[in-house]
Amino acid sequence: MDSSPDSVSIAEMLASARAAGDGFHEVWQPDGAMRPAWSGFLESVSRLQTADLAQKRESANQLLRDHGATYTIYNDQQALSRLWQLDIFPHIIGAEEWRLLEAGLKQRSRLLRQVVNDLYGEQRLLKQGWVPPGLVFANPGFLRASHGIKPAGGSFLFHHAVDLARGADGRWIVLADRTQAPSGKGYALENRIVLTSLFPDEFRDMNVQRLASFFQMERDSLRDLAPQHRGDPTVVLLTPGPLNETYFEHAYKARYLGFPLVEGADLTVRGRKVFLKTLEGLRQVDVIVRRVDDTFCDPLELRTDTWLGVPGLMEAWRAGTVAIVNGMGAGVVETPALLPFLPGLSRHLLGEDLKLANAVTWWCGQPKELAHVEKHLDRFVLKRAFVGGAGQPVFGADLTEAEREALLAKVRMAPHEYAAQEVLSLSSAPVFDKGKIESRPLVLRCYIVPCGNDFAVMPGGLTRVSPSPKGLVVSMQSGGVSKDTWVLADGPVEQLTLLLSPTVAIRPERQAGEVPSRVADHFFWLGRYVERLEDGVRVLRAVVQRFAGEGSEEQARELAALVPWMVSLGRLPDRFGKKVVPGELRGELLALLENSRREDSVRDLLNRVRYNATALRDRLSDDTWRLFNQLERHTRSQATRLKVPEVLEMLNAVVLDLAAFSGMEMENMTRGHGWRFLDLGRRLERARGLVRLIHATIHPSPRNDAVLSPLLEICDSAMTYRRRYHARPQLGPVLDLLIADDSNPRSLIWQLYQLTRHASQLPRDGMEGMTGSEKKQVDMMLSELAGVDLNALAGAEDRSPGLLVRLCTRLQAGLESLSDTISQHYFSHALRRVS
Numbered sequence: 121m122d123s124s125p126d127s128v129s130i131a132e133m134l135a136s137a138r139a140a141g142d143g144f145h146e147v148w149q150p151d152g153a154m155r156p157a158w159s160g161f162l163e164s165v166s167r168l169q170t171a172d173l174a175q176k177r178e179s180a181n182q183l184l185r186d187h188g189a190t191y192t193i194y195n196d197q198q199a200l201s202r203l204w205q206l207d208i209f210p211h212i213i214g215a216e217e218w219r220l221l222e223a224g225l226k227q228r229s230r231l232l233r234q235v236v237n238d239l240y241g242e243q244r245l246l247k248q249g250w251v252p253p254g255l256v257f258a259n260p261g262f263l264r265a266s267h268g269i270k271p272a273g274g275s276f277l278f279h280h281a282v283d284l285a286r287g288a289d290g291r292w293i294v295l296a297d298r299t300q301a302p303s304g305k306g307y308a309l310e311n312r313i314v315l316t317s318l319f320p321d322e323f324r325d326m327n328v329q330r331l332a333s334f335f336q337m338e339r340d341s342l343r344d345l346a347p348q349h350r351g352d353p354t355v356v357l358l359t360p361g362p363l364n365e366t367y368f369e370h371a372y373k374a375r376y377l378g379f380p381l382v383e384g385a386d387l388t389v390r391g392r393k394v395f396l397k398t399l400e401g402l403r404q405v406d407v408i409v410r411r412v413d414d415t416f417c418d419p420l421e422l423r424t425d426t427w428l429g430v431p432g433l434m435e436a437w438r439a440g441t442v443a444i445v446n447g448m449g450a451g452v453v454e455t456p457a458l459l460p461f462l463p464g465l466s467r468h469l470l471g472e473d474l475k476l477a478n479a480v481t482w483w484c485g486q487p488k489e490l491a492h493v494e495k496h497l498d499r500f501v502l503k504r505a506f507v508g509g510a511g512q513p514v515f516g517a518d519l520t521e522a523e524r525e526a527l528l529a530k531v532r533m534a535p536h537e538y539a540a541q542e543v544l545s546l547s548s549a550p551v552f553d554k555g556k557i558e559s560r561p562l563v564l565r566c567y568i569v570p571c572g573n574d575f576a577v578m579p580g581g582l583t584r585v586s587p588s589p590k591g592l593v594v595s596m597q598s599g600g601v602s603k604d605t606w607v608l609a610d611g612p613v614e615q616l617t618l619l620l621s622p623t624v625a626i627r628p629e630r631q632a633g634e635v636p637s638r639v640a641d642h643f644f645w646l647g648r649y650v651e652r653l654e655d656g657v658r659v660l661r662a663v664v665q666r667f668a669g670e671g672s673e674e675q676a677r678e679l680a681a682l683v684p685w686m687v688s689l690g691r692l693p694d695r696f697g698k699k700v701v702p703g704e705l706r707g708e709l710l711a712l713l714e715n716s717r718r719e720d721s722v723r724d725l726l727n728r729v730r731y732n733a734t735a736l737r738d739r740l741s742d743d744t745w746r747l748f749n750q751l752e753r754h755t756r757s758q759a760t761r762l763k764v765p766e767v768l769e770m771l772n773a774v775v776l777d778l779a780a781f782s783g784m785e786m787e788n789m790t791r792g793h794g795w796r797f798l799d800l801g802r803r804l805e806r807a808r809g810l811v812r813l814i815h816a817t818i819h820p821s822p823r824n825d826a827v828l829s830p831l832l833e834i835c836d837s838a839m840t841y842r843r844r845y846h847a848r849p850q851l852g853p854v855l856d857l858l859i860a861d862d863s864n865p866r867s868l869i870w871q872l873y874q875l876t877r878h879a880s881q882l883p884r885d886g887m888e889g890m891t892g893s894e895k896k897q898v899d900m901m902l903s904e905l906a907g908v909d910l911n912a913l914a915g916a917e918d919r920s921p922g923l924l925v926r927l928c929t930r931l932q933a934g935l936e937s938l939s940d941t942i943s944q945h946y947f948s949h950a951l952r953r954v955s
Contacts, residue, residue: 130173131166133557134550143545144290145559146211157214157608160326161319165209173552176208176318183314188737188745189372191307192365204368205601206311207551208318211562211583212326212606218579221292221566224476225282226575229568231462232297233277234469236453240267240276250465254485255457258536261300261507263414265421266449269438272407273345275570276447279305279338284564285479286547293544294459294478295563300451300507301411304582305567306369309335309376311604312580327609329579337576338569339377345443346406353406356382356396360412360428362734370411371737379409381738384417386636389432392439397637399793399883399946407443408433414448422448456539457483457505479544485536493540494528500540502527515543546594551585551601560585563594564605580605635793639739641947643794646732647801653725654778655809655834659691660712660722661771662830667702667709668764681826688816691720706764713767722774726755739794744784751777793883800878800942807871808935810835810858815928818851828854835866852914855924860910868931872902875938882946894941901934 138148147158154162165173181203189204213221238245239262245251256262266276281302283295312331316323346353357379359370374381380396387405388395395402415422417429436442459478466474482489483505493500497516514527531538546561562585567578583603586594594600663686666679683700686692692708716723733740733748754773785802789795813834817827828849832838837857845853859868879895904927913923 129166130168130170130557133170134162134166137550137557137559143288144286144547146286146547146549146562155214157212157217161210161212161322161606164319164322170555173208174555177552180206180208180314180318183317184310185749186742186746187310187313187372188368188734188749189307189310190368192363192367204307204310206314207553207585207601207603208315209550209552209557209603210315210319210606211549211564211603212608215608215610218607221284221476222577224292224474225566225568225577227466227470227472227475228282228294228297229277229280229570229575231466231470231474232280232299232453233275235458235465236276236299236450237274239452240269240449245465250468251458251461252483252485254536255455255461255483256452258485259452259455259457259506260415261449261451261454263422263449263452265434266447269447270440271437271447272347272440272443273570276450277453278341278345278445278447278570280568282476282566282568284476284566285544285562287477288545290547292476292564294476295541295544296456297454297458298565299446299454300413301446302567303366303369303411304565305335305578306373306376307366307602308567308578308580308582308605310369310372311582311602315604323606326606327611327613328606329609329613330615331578331580334567334569334576334578335377337571341570341572342377342379342407342409342445345445347440347443348406354396354403355379355407355409356387356405358382358384358387358408358410358412358417360416362731362737364411366411367734368737375738380636382636383638384412384427384429386638387430387433389430389436392432392436393441394430394433394436399635399637399640405442407445409445414451417444417448451507454507455505456481456503456541457485457536459539460489480542482540483536484531484538484540490531490535493531493538497524497528497540499542501543502531502538502540505537505539517543546586548589549583549585549603551603553601558589560587560589560601561594562586562603579607635797637947639736640793640797641943642732642735643797644801644942644947646729646736647798647803648805649725649728649732650778650781651802651805652720652809653722653729654775655806655813656712656720656722656725657771657774657778658834658836659686659689659813660709661768661775662834664709664764664768664771666830667705668768677826678830681824682830684824685816685827688820689812710767713770722755726751736794741784741788743788744781747777747781747784751781796878796881797946800875803871803874803878804935804939806866807868807875808932810866810868810871811928811932811935814855814858815925815932818928819925823851825849825851832857837864837866840864850914852911855910855914860905869902869905872898872905876902893945894938897934897938897941901931904930904934 134147138145138152146155147162148154184204184206190202191204192202235245235251239251239256246253246256277299279302281298281304283298284292285295287293309331342355343353346355355377357370357374357377359367359381361367361383364370371381382396386397387408388397388402390402394405394408396405410417412428416426418431418433419426419429420431421434422429433442433444434448437444437448456479459481460483462478463474466472482493482500484490484493485505493502497519500516502514502516516524519527546563548559549562550557551560562583564581564583566581568575570576583605584594584600585603587600663679663682666675666682680700683692683705684697687694687697691712696705696708711718711721713722715721716727718724730748730752733745737745751774754770754777782802785795785798789798813831817823817831828851829838832841832849832854835858841849841854841857844857857864857867861867862869862873864870876895876898879892879898882894908927913927
């Protein structure tokens with residue numbers, strides 16, 4: 121009998137997954153009947169073939185790649201390029217069950233708001249014994265600098281996330297609260313966009329609640345927090361930067377809500393107010409949605425060993441000129457040690473019993489609780505009690521006797537730093553993976569934000585499943601997989617969007633728009649690194665073509681000229697200037713392609729391009745991102761395993777990818793400041809690279825003209841030269857074509873013309889002495905070229921070899937000075953004093 125996955129029906133795989141599941145199952149009741157919420161979806165899926173599900177999974181992965189959806193696992197070598205993991209089966213929750221869950225979540229946010237406000241205010245809960253002092257004052261999440269601050273909006277806690285799991289009886293139980301800087305809303309939105317494209321009919325027919333209304337309420341509530349109540353408040357999302365594990369979400373959500381994505385260096389505090397540094401100058405910020413942990417937010421008052429924050433931010437917040445979401449110190453209640461005290465606090469503060477039960481938790485900071493944990497450790501999972509605590513949860517039942525004693529000795533040394541939770545048998549849901557359907561444990565994260573005098577709960581959330589059927593640790597850092605969460609409605613669902621209604625009149629807007637200085641900086645260096653990458657690939661291709669050629673005399677002569685030329689460029693070690701060993705040369709060429717530790721190798725430059733592109737994720741189109749992904753795929757192979765012809769094929773593909781990026785930049789990007797700095801970087805780097813290539817051609821002496829033909833090829837000007845001269849390349853005409861021909865888009869003078877055009881349109885902030893300085897520097901280089909007879913200079917090269925070298929040196933110095941001026945003027949915002 122054929123036992124391949126394709127021969128097994130979806131219904132049979134679902135039945136097998138049902139039989140394998142332990143404890144509460146999201147899909148099947150104890151008697152084997154399917155739960156009503158799931159019936160419509162699984163009946164539809166059962167009509168498909170395994171190959172159809174495999175195709176949907178691949179389509180989901182392709183969409184995630186196209187959107188640039190990544191999640192960084194810090195000890196993973198893939199770093200920024202690790203694809204977000206999404207299962208194609210949603211997690212489905214019925215309408216009645218959701219109403220009960222929603223009420224409990226709103227109550228919990230209301231309770232925690234009062235608790236955290238009291239801890240930073242009058243501290244009655246501490247004085248009256250409702251919360252132990254050691255749980256607060258030993259907690260690094262309690263920021264003494266925040267005590268006494270009255271935050272805009274009246275609360276430290278704005279958005280709040282709750283991690284939930286089901287008990288054996290099917291009731292939802294709270295595992296943890298997330299109040300520091302809750303993550304996952306952006307990923308939940310991405311999951312929804314992908315899943316609705318895979319199952320559009322099922323999504324519509326099952327009346328799944330939309331997410332747009334929740335984000336609309338969140339956006340409006342954030343705007344309402346502005347302290348000055350200005351008509352058009354400035355709200356920004358503060359991110360640690362592209363290396364953060366959830367950076368994709370930061371960029372994705374900022375773009376969806378229409379808020380600028382900023383890093384600490386984008387903001388400055390002047391006169392106890394926070395300003396965004398833009399190309400046009402400083403713009404006051406009203407609300408900061410922080411994704412930076414609070415202790416990193418201000419190096420003056422909090423941690424001094426970080427560059428992620430904004431010096432003076434605490435003082436501005438204290439002065440009430442800016443709202444910060446969540447308030448610094450809100451993480452004090454993000455601790456499992458607080459869970460045992462919440463039922464009493466709910467009755468005391470709200471006059472209500474908790475609607476959502478907590479996981480049974482024992483804080484080891486109390487003697488009786490510590491003794492109980494020591495006696496029954498096998499029943500518990502031991503966790504660090506406070507935010508930022510190092511180490512993974514430890515399951516007592518998995519320990520040997522020696523490991524148990526070692527752990528307890530560690531706990532006894534600092535018992536207040538540990539909390540123990542009784543191990544739950546998590547509920548299971550079906551997952552499609554590797555051609556099979558299996559049941560895996562899950563945890564649901566729900567999100568709550570204030571909405572007027574009430575709260576709004578995202579109708580869904582981020583469901584995460586374990587990477588294995590028996591796994592009890594469910595997190596993305598441990599290799600988990602996410603699910604889209606479908607909350608069903610009782611009837612048809614209204615389609616909402618965050619876009620304005622077509623009936624709302626919009627005034628046409630053609631201004632460049634305010635661009636943060638850091639964004640312009642990243643655009644500038646993206647342009648430079650893309651151009652530097654193309655230059656490096658073209659140089660490497662010219663050498664590899666001749667190295668892999670048929671061994672003609674002409675190719676051998678050009679290769680012999682190119683090797684010392686590469687040495688002069690700094691691309692090959694000095695020893696190759698004396699003797700060339702083909703085996704060693706091949707190794708060096710492959711290192712120039714793949715060795716990421718080698719400066720200006722193809723891999724090194726690709727990483728730099730990727731970093732700057734990732735930092736601009738919220739400003740690059742999906743097509744541009746697809747192009748960067750394609751560039752990654754074309755260079756993914758291990759070069760050491762490739763034969764030289766395959767290396768050549770790879771380099772050709774990269775050249776075409778970069779040409780596509782150039783075309784997309786020129787034809788698709790609006791001519792705002794972002795594009796201008798991108799093209800500024802490209803033109804400056806192309807001019808700089810060309811001058812370096814020419815300098816290496818004429819120096820050191822004696823010159824070898826066999827390098828001129830490859831030089832024209834690298835500069836994409838060989839066809840033009842042959843059409844004009846029908847002769848072997850000579851230095852004079854080559855210099856004229858590459859330096860002074862204003863009809864050649866690869867020439868130096870063309871780049872300078874583009875630079876002067878850009879320089880004349882750069883934004884001005886009125887700083888004395890700076891207006892037009894960039895254009896003056898370009899004009900000086902143009903003037904120098906205008907006074908040079910290149911043919912005469914080339915003819916005199918044998919008699920006066922230093923003239924051309926000095927010209928190249930002056931031009932290179934002028935280009936470096938121009939780069940410094942642009943950086944100082946537009947990216948640093950340092951105040952200048954006129955002496």
